[in-house]
Amino acid sequence: MTGIIYVVPSLPLNQILQGNCIEILNSLPENSVDLIFADPPYNLQLQHDLYRPNLSKVDAVNNKWDKFSSFSAYDAFTSEWLHAARRVLKENGTIWVIGSYHNIYRVGAIMQNLGFWILNDVIWLKSNPMPNFRGVRFTNAHETMIWAQKKKGAKYTFNHKAMKALNEDLQMRSDWSIPLATGKERIKSNGTKAHPTQKPEGLLYRVLLSSTDVGDVVLDPFFGSGTTGAVAKKLGRNFIGIERDKKYIKVAQKRIDAVTKSSTEALTLPDKRNQVRVPFGTLLEAGFLSPGQKLFFKDDPSIRAVILSNGHLKYQEQIGSIHALAKALADGPVNGWDMWLYKESGKLKVIDELREKVRKLKN
Template identity: 40%
Template structure:
C-alpha cells in the first residue's frame, strides 16, 4: 500500500479503495463513513455563491450507466464489509441518484438499517431550471451487519447534542462553511458539524473510523478532534494533500489545547 501519510492515529492511503480494502486487516474497523460518488456530473448547471456553474466534479463522478453504477457500489460495499467488525456500523450518504441502490445492496447482503437520516441543508443552492422542487437534503443510511449485533449508540450524548431531547432523524445543518476550506476545498466536502455528530453518537474514544472515499477528510478531522483513530483512502493525491494539511493542523491544535 502507498501511505500518503502515516502515524499512530492517522493513516492516509493512496489508491483504488476496493483494492486497498482487500489489503487491510479483516474486521479491524469500528465504524465506516462513506461518501461515495453520487454520479451527478451530467453536464448540467447549478448555483454556487450566486453564480451559475457546471455540476461536473470530475471523471470519478460521471455515471457509466445504471448497471455499471450498481456494480461499482456492490464492489466497494462488499470490500468495506470485510474490514468492518461484527458489532461495527456503517454510515453512507447519498441523494436519490444513488442512495436507493445502496439501500438495496445493503439489505441484499443481510444488513440491518438502524436509521435513515435526512440531512436538511438550511442554505441549499436554489434550483435554476425551475422545473422541479429545489433539492435541499441528502439521505444518510446508518446500518449494521445484522439486527442481532449490538452496535454502539451513545444515547445520552445524542440527547446532549439535541438540547436534552431525544435526537430525531431530521438534522438541520448548513452546508460546509468557508472556515473549513482554509487549505482548499473538495467539491463534495461535508460540514464538520455533520461528521462530528455521527462520530460522537456511533463510536467511542480510540475506535478506528474508516472513510473509503475520504476527499478532504472531514471524517478524519472529526475523528482526530474526538480522540478516534482514522483511516482515509482516496484515488486523488491532490485531495490527499488537502487531507494531510487539515489533519496535521487539527492534530496540532488539539495538542496545543486550543481545539
C-alpha cells in the same frame, strides 16, 4: 509440539492511503474496523453542465469520478466496494453511507442484499441549500444517510445519552438541520474550493459522537478533503482514509495536521450504566442524612417530606421511595435524585450531590 503463531496485520491508523478503495479495503485485516463513513460518488444523472443565472458553472456536477456509463455499472461498483467494506467491519460494527436521490435508493437495496441491517435513515436538512437554478424542480434541500449494522442482532455502539445532551436534553431526531460547509469552514486551494463536495464538520461530529467511542477506528473509503479524519482526531478516534487523488490527500493531510485533539477530560463522558449503584438508604447508613430529617421538594420547597428509618419518605399521608413520592407530587415521571433537596449550612442542595460523595468513598 510447536504451536503456530498467526500474526494479524496492523492497521494503518491515522493515515491516508492513496489508491483504489476496493483494492485497499481488500488488503486490510478482516473484522478490524469499528465504523465506516462513506460518501461515495452520487452518479449524478446530468446530461450537460449546470450554470447559475450569472453564467458561472456549478461545481461537482461534471467530475469524472462521478460518471458511470449506466445504472448497472454503478450498481456493480457499489456492490463491490460495499462487499469489501463489510469484510473489514467488525461483527458489531456499523456503517454510514450518505447520498442523494440519484443514488441512495440503489445503495440501500444493495446494502440489504449484502446482509447489512438498516438501523436508521437520517435526513441531513441543509439550512442553506443551493437553489434549483433552472426552476424545473423543487430545490434539493436534503441528503439521506443510511446507518446500518454489519450483522442483525449484534450489539452496536449508540451513545444515546451523549446525543440527547447535544440536543439540549431532548432525544435526537433523525432529521438534522446543519448548514453546508461555507465561509471559514470551506477548505480552499489557490482561492477556489479545494473539494467540490466537502461535507460540514457538524455532520460528522454527530455521526462519530453517536456511534463510536474514544479510541475506535473509523474508516472513510472516499476521504476527499478529510472531514472524517479532522473530526475523528478532534474527538479522540482513530481514522483510516482512502483517497485516490493525490491533490485531495495533500489538502486533507494539511487540514488534519492543524486539528488539536480534545483533552482526555473533555472526551471522557459519564456513563450511568457503569456507575456504582447507590440506594437512597446508603445515605442514612453513611451518616450523610438522618431519620427524621426533612427534605424539600424542588418544584415547591414548601413541601417537606420526613425521612423514615427504612429510607422511605413521608409527606402527609403519602409514603414511598424518593422516586415514587416525587412522581406523585410532580404528577409525572421524574428522577427522585434530582427532585429532593437537603439543607446544609442554610443552603438547599440536591441529594444527588450526596450520592456522588458515597460513590467517591466506594471508589
